[in-house]
Amino acid sequence: MADTAAPAIPPREGALARASDALWRRPRLLLAMLLLPPVLWLGVIYLGALFALLAQSFFSIDEFTGLIRYQLTLKTYRELLTPANSDIILRTVMTAALVTLACAVIAFPIAYFAARYARGRWKAVFYLGVMLPLWSSYLVKVYSWKLILAKEGILNWALTELRLSWLLEAYLDLPVVGGNSLSTSPTGTFLVFVYVWLPFMILPVQAALERVPVSMLEASGDLGAHPAQTFRHVLLPLAMPGVIAGSIFTFSLTLGDYIIPQIVGTSARFIGQAVYQHQGTAGNIPLAAAFAVVPILIMGLYLWWAKRQGAFDAL
């Protein structure tokens, strides 16, 4: 039997109760309180610092005194176009593009397996397998790759045992990709980049594939599309937002990294190394800033192109 004497509003006293009641009546106030700190951080400190840096790129350095001249000029950007600098940009962008492509190709089957077939324990194994490399130090990973790829390393040893070292030597003799050993070749840099950024491709692709209903793939097959056509016309377009999200990670991380090419690879520099040296050793902040603008510009162009290609149509 219901207690007819009980009040319709059970009593609750105290400042906290009054505060939560007041916020319940003004949901916008709560939203503002929650959003204000991150917006201030993002807007003022984060973007502000970025724009301060970018503004530097429109100043120039005085060759004689080495001091920064605070006059707006495009002189620094012209400097980017000198063969030595444009070479760095081209090398970095090409590597980033190849790394992204390789990551996408390797990540897709793994992500597909995880999204479609892995259940329960296997799902846990998948996440552990993908995330585990992220738990160890970045530097340790890069140095261990140097050990794997070095002339005295595991890979060379294994190939020698298999009597296949001639294959590696023939490859290293190739122009552009080859070198003294894998650890001092552009191929080595590429391999380590792919390894280090792969999780950042797998996870968004897996999330995108997870949202593709099985019935969508069945419908495609039902309408007469063989598996390759289903992949091309349904699965890939629907997974594209995930691939693009992953490629933003792999592409921009490669564009900005300055440690991997320093440890594994040739002495030829990447954008990240150029920024590091110009702002640090050389004290040429304007040129460092101009170099920093390049990845931002490229990413902007890339996203614009991806949108035009309809990569976000499935969102």
Added chain:
Amino acid sequence: MPAAVEFVNVSRHFGAVRAVDAVSVEIAAGEFFALLGPSGSGKTTCLRLIAGFEQPTRGEVRIFGESMVGVPPYRRAVNTVFQDYALFPHLNVIDNVAYGLRVAGKGAAERRREAEAALELVQLPGYGGRRPSELSGGQRQRVALARALVMKPRVLLLDEPLGALDLKLREQMQEELKALQRKVGITFVFVTHDQGEALSMADRIAVFNDGRIEQVGTPDEVYNRPAKPFVADFVGSSNVLPPEVTDTIAGRQAWASLRPEAIRLVARGHPARVVATAFLGTATRLHLEMAGRDLTALVPRGAEVPRPGQTVEIGWGEGDLHLMEGP
């Protein structure tokens, strides 16, 4: 002419679960055929076996006499309207409808013409430029229908085609689907858990229970002459009487089915106590207790309704007590 679809002793087991268990049935060409049953009874698995999304563990599915063993879905002249419609969100309506023609390699002009014609057939002319997300549930269903029909399938499969629609639209679509089937002359096989839908639309119904077919027959047969207690209970919630009860009231040792609407309040009959009543609009349902058994009866609109606790006398016509085999 071979049957449009033939199940020859087909089983589909998932581990220890027998989703479909030794099913044999023939669906004639041009028929509007319903697979009716509660969820988990194996009806959807049977549909997927025809489409090719599942392969039988044992037995064989034949379509127009051809064995489908080892034939993938994309090689079968069968198309499906999915329960969730499964429209491609990245394509607009016309590209969705033309998808099958596109992967078959038809030219742009030809597939556009055929897709437009299919949209006209489902009464959505001029909707080609829209996105599936801009359509209502009923419109999406028509697009899914057009996408399947444009392929001119030998058999069209529909998985709970009206499940997601509201009542009014559902009744309208029932009639439209039936008219459409007569117009295109394709064999329709549809899955439903709604006995009213199966009765009103299908030429014949297969009633599923626990992976097996309990009865195949016309709506009239299934409703009026159920073969087994499950069919009597599932189709139209009949009163199922075990042999000992039938013996006491009719002197026959057999299971029997007594439709609620067949029970009438009479001056002299079998005494029963009214436990509860429920107003349904067109009638009032009585929950009765007779000799320790629960019974349901329907009092038509306008007739006097007894009150709970009252004792009434009930009776039924000679042919209303339908005898059937045991479960």
